[in-house]
Amino acid sequence: MRDIFTAELTALGEDLVAMSRLVETAISSAGTALLTKDLALAEGVIADDHTIDAMERDLDERCVQLIAQQQPVARDLRIIIAGLRMSASLERMGDLARHVAELARLRYPAAALPAEVEPTFTAMHHAAVDVARKVTTVIENLDLDLAAEIESDDDTLDDLLAQTFTLTTSGSAAMTAQAVVDVTLLARYFERFGDHGVSVASRVVYLVTGEVEEHHAH
């Protein structure tokens, strides 16, 4: 019985890793689609998001079944509950990647981003992909050092969000109101993506160390 349970827990962990890899691909492609005006890539992200959604539903259902059948207590129970929450965060990260792709598609063949914010968004894209990659590794290897790095990547995303606000409000005549709206939304999507990455990593840290770190939600 215990072996079956351990096998089930391992399978849950593997599914979270697989889900996290899909999120990685989604944010990587969405950012590239945005920065290079690649319509096909944007449409791919949008079409693939349902796979991440389906994985969340499947994973959640299995967590509930596992609790009902195995009646875990203490640490085992906390792992499963953490799994439920991690899958919710990963699903939301997939949504945010899809939102980036949707806005890129909406403005195509024009660029959603004015030229003056491209370097900022290149950096945001880079930081968000870093977050996603590290989240996968943190779940897979319970690497606590990497969890700390995710927080630092998230700080970078916060700084870059502030930078986009400065750029949009600096009175540059080149930026239309439409561009200001788009830039604001896109920067917020990337920044929220980072927040959810931190949230996933924090749950892993908590499971390993038993320590809760408080994060100020954005």
Place this chain on the structure above:
Amino acid sequence: MRDIFTAELTALGEDLVAMSRLVETAISSAGTALLTKDLALAEGVIADDHTIDAMERDLDERCVQLIAQQQPVARDLRIIIAGLRMSASLERMGDLARHVAELARLRYPAAALPAEVEPTFTAMHHAAVDVARKVTTVIENLDLDLAAEIESDDDTLDDLLAQTFTLTTSGSAAMTAQAVVDVTLLARYFERFGDHGVSVASRVVYLVTGEVEEHHAH
């Protein structure tokens, strides 16, 4: 044993209702603070958000304890898991109300909203407060008709969000880039508030009817 468990479940429901009432107050006050430039009211919302956060942590911990101690199965287990998720959504609704209050405070003594979007935000505020009030009643009375109304209020919020985009990009000379950024963020906060309200209501509907409705996440 069963009686204790039922009492515990009732207590969880009561706590969710209490949490939802705090969210109601938060969004009501945040919107008023925004629309009337009431600094004290904004600061109150910001200061009170930690109470909602603490309730979420407490409620979550009790849900986990309840599962560990009572080992519920089937419907009881689903109720507790749904409780965990509802508390997460309510906590997020509190955050979004706080974000509205923070932006009102940041711009004080100036208004965060230009005059031309005030009617739209008055309507958004109204719809968001409606969502929050109905969410409380849905949790308290398992009122499915009201759950359907929340979806309609959320549609209103979606329409109003689209309306703010039209207003900000219509080329009105009166709106600065800063105002466009603020309006975009604020409209998005209200719209996400509605999404989370729908999510809470859907979980109640699912518990009562066993039917999952799919919602497209924004």
